[in-house]
Amino acid sequence: MTLPDLDPALESVTLHTACGSPDTAVQTAAYHALWHYLYRVAAAMTRSQPDGEALAQDCAQRALLRVHQQYDRCDEPKAFRVWTRRIVCNLVIDELRRRKRLQPLPEPGPDLAQPDHVESAVLGEITAVSLRQLLAQAPISDRSRRVVIGRYLDNNDDETLALTESELANSEVLPSHIQVTRAKNIAKLRQWPLLAQFLDETRG
């Protein structure tokens, strides 16, 4: 069968219409175009995995089927491509979690069980200055320290922090790198005995 020549970068509404077409040739071509897109999204997410290509192919194929099964649920043709991207992203994340490829939660540290309202319990004892001084001694890198302090004590967003770190490193640092760095270092700080002691001592 000769398929109509459809551009893989079809605009969302056109792609939505073609995927729902009663014309088998048009519909098939549209799903080919969608496959091209979904596979590339999945490949971008799995490129650092040891079996990245196979994983991308599997997730993109499952996404294609799910798009077909749930086609009627997409009631906004302009957002069809984004809707399909959400499906393939969720499938990749689910698969990576199933294979335990996403870093699991850190081991429980010292008992830092919190009262419902942190402010009322500890703010009288911990100030921005004292916390900044404490973090200056924390066993984390300078960059990690800047990322934590920058977000919480200097109220910078990740885009701003990423620009700063990009200039310092002279290479591109993305906001997503900032986010992952901060999460990992907050996990490290939880394990740091001095901070646990500090929090214990200052708990109301």
Place this chain on the structure above:
Amino acid sequence: MTENSPEKGVAALLQALRQKPTEADCQLCLSQLHDYVVAQLAGQDYRQQFAWTAVHLDTCTACAEAYALIYEAALAEAQNRLPQPAHLPDPDLSFLQSASWLAALQAALELHAARLTLQLNETLNALLAPQPTLAATRTLDDGRYTPRLLELTFDQAAAANVPFTLAAYADRQQPDRCLVEITVQPPGQSWPDLSGRAVTLHAAAQRAAAHTVTAATDDWGTAVFPDIPRSALTALRIEIEL
């Protein structure tokens, strides 16, 4: 305490340090991640819109890594930098064909009282053309009836929730004729209680007068119709007494 005061920041950091995310937290976060990224890339105040998610991402490394994968894929798309594979594997689109024949079959079916009618047409017949890998010869007749022209298999009938199967074979002794075989098996019934049901074909051949032929099913539920003009297949109407 103002929204951006140092005290607010201290409280938020202490909260993040003390938080122990649960699996339910992670599930909730993952369900919001895509919208979070879309808002972020659109330049919206995503940390305000998804305040809970933003805090969770600081307290859970697994979700932060999931976020990074989604963010970087969406960013690559926005910057037209999605990877171009050297070799793009072919997708399996067989589900499209399944859906097509099912929709076409259901559109061609009518049920009135205890009479089921199937109106064949060119579209449906094309979708019911047998796969090349299947045996294409009727086994009972020393190869007279071959190849198989149409087939509604047991699996297809089950998927469409219809109580009969259908096959049509070319007649090698009469090239313009074919044999049609219908097997009726209502739910819960089986051999030898399937005999005596009336199956009627209404054939409208192009060069002959329209004619109707009725046969009763045998103990296996099968009614056989030889000498049907092949040209009638494209508009054959099949009526089955259930």
